[in-house]
Amino acid sequence: MPPEAVQYQCRNQVAFLLIDYPPVNVLAAPVRVGLARALETALADASVRAIVIGCVGKTFSAGADIGEFDGPVAEPTLQAVFASLEASTKPIVAAVHGLALGGGVELALACHYRVATADAKLGLPEITLGLIPGAGGTQRLPRVIGATAALDMIVSGAPVDAAAASKLGLIDAIVEADLMQGxxxxxxxxxxxxxxxxxTGARAxxxxxxxxxGIAALLSKHSRALKGRTTQxxxxxxxxxxxxxxxxxxxxAERRIADRSIATLESQALRHxxxxxxxxxxxxxxxPELSKAIGRQSTVERDGAGWANKAPIARVAVIGAGTMGSGIATACADAGIAVTLIDSHAEGLERGLSLIASNxxxxxxxxxxxxEEAARRRERxxxxxxxxxxAEADVVIEAVFExxxxxxxxxxxVASLTPASTLLASNTSTLSxxxxxRPCRDPQRVVGLHFFSPAHVMKLLEIVRAPTTDPAAVGRALTLAKQLKKIGxxxxxxxxxxxxxxxxDGYWREAELLMLEGATPEQVDSAMESFGFxxxxxxxxxxxxxxxxxxxRIELFKRETRADPYFVIADALTAMNRLGQKTLAGFYRYRPGERQALPDETVATLIETLAAERGIARRSIDSSESVERCLLQLINVGAQVLDSGVAMRAADIDVVWVHGYGFPKHLGxxxxxxxxxxxxxxxxxFEHYGARMKNRNDYxxxxxxxxxxxxxxxSFADWDRERSAS
Known part of the structure; x- marks a missing residue:
């Protein structure tokens, strides 16, 4: 029989209602039932004069069970439980530790008083899922900290620490020692x-x-995070x-508005x-052990392959001290991993170490x-x-150019220098x-680790496996991704x-074709930025x-072909040494020390010439066509990637494009x-443009x-569900 989700204890006229629902004490139906029953017990006990609500484990509560949002919610609801707490005839104190998020904060607000440990953090991150706090948060929080501060806290979605919460009036006391004793x-x-x-409801x-x-000022403060959003x-x-x-x-009113927020496409996209x-x-x-065994030892072995999961990964060697290599080294050091940064030239090492120090x-x-913390990380x-x-690294990542x-x-x-249990990885963006x-000893231990620049900042890590890659190598790569706090x-x-x-083959290729047909680089860029990139x-x-x-593309053309025109503008710019910001000229021109992209007549003339050579008639193209065509080609190639098995799920593609390529998150x-x-x-x-552009072969x-x-x-979601069920 499963243990009770809420433990009940009494000490010296105080009843303790302790939520114990691993791993993060979400306020699911068993917790709600347990709280309601425990509250009844405490109220019926004449010896109890005060009640404490706390939580077992490292987290106070991560909030509501998101899995319940798209269907009927089992009784009692959070709103009903919180109403009972607030109506209690005996004072109730929330004892907060670790993280209190969303419904966890709303639970604390429904109590009459709040105490917290010094390391506690409280936040209402519902906006990150396109939702508003729907269990009293928008009504109780402004009664505790004021409407303006409440707007700032809810719209930011970021948690505040105990000191800030105390200053706001969100908590009544900070407990220095044992929380329950305090x-x-x-x-x-x-x-x-x-x-x-x-x-709380009785307060003004x-x-x-x-x-x-005041509202406009706060929205401006958070404008970058709120770009294209409506939940605010x-x-x-x-x-x-x-x-x-x-x-x-x-x-x-909050309940009605919360229901509206759940139904928005924005919220559906963010929850997806x-x-x-x-x-x-x-x-x-x-x-599973190879992909999940972080922070604990595992004895799982691969028969005959010499594989052993030595989680957590303790040492990484990075070969190549350029921008990517130094970024990867920084990401590893930030995660507490010892790093050896290797380069064949002293000058290269010096530049890489200087870049790390600068970061x-x-x-x-x-x-x-x-x-002090920066120094500790640098010393790793x-x-x-x-x-x-x-030779002694658990993982070796080469990060030289393509x-x-x-x-x-x-x-x-490196394969000849390391044991078979060492994971070998290439930071490549396109190579097979x-x-x-193929030339390596033990080729089954080689994976691709496609980091995104800047590697110590970007959350995405594409883990690429060849047909011969050992599943244990993939598991080890997933372990590294988790240690680096990246999405693998x-x-x-x-x-x-x-x-x-x-x-x-999709988005950028179409962007160049639009330029050849008459759109300027700035018009295409403006259209896609308006869309949300x-x-x-x-x-x-x-x-x-x-x-x-x-x-x-030089490497690609050694193995595959693409019909002309295929990046003829970008390749022509490279041939002209217009390499972008680093040469102050690319698709745009730049002033020294500035990053503002300025239109350049030289590029306009180049594009007209390239179009004329190919017999492409030029015309005016509006922004809606630019957006539609770029997205259609992006989606179409995505379907090819999915059908070929390069991506396992359509949802995986969405994660890659949101976290690696800037696709607007609120569009999913x-x-x-x-x-x-x-x-x-x-x-x-798609068929409309195919009929209109008959000269494009099979494009x-x-x-x-x-x-x-x-x-x-x-739908693609249907396809994912059917595959996961099979």
Missing amino acids: AQRFCEQLIGQGGQPRP VDATGFDEA QLVIEALTVATQSNFETGLA LFFAERQVSKVPGVI YESSVARGRLTH IVDSLDLGAA DLALKQRLLST IAELA VVAGDAFGFIGNKMML AMGPARVSDLGGTDVGTKT GPMFHADSLGLKHVLER WRPAALLETLARQGR
């Missing part, structure tokens, strides 16, 4: 002073600064009700990503790290000019992992893997360097966006999977 003393003082229940709302100007307007609506109505009216990010590490055929200095200057990185220094022969030589040499591994998405071995395949394709190309893509990723448009509509629009041929799903009235 809560006991707090209750005993209440009892001694004749303290009574203090219902301080609406100072909650006016048009529902938050304002609910808080406005709190300032103008009584508590019961406010709760009823929430679950997708947690699903990506579930890889068929990968030994840490910047973090200190921004207040993200203390000097040692340097070497000798490849032999990689040259197949060079990477093969390095991996082959099977080809890279497993991809198959094909040109560009998931993200770059879709970008190069932080930067348009031409600006991104200039930031990374046009030569990077050209080198990628390209495949979710396609579903939201309707695949029948997507196919019709506008719809992917077989897209065509099949659309004609059957199914």
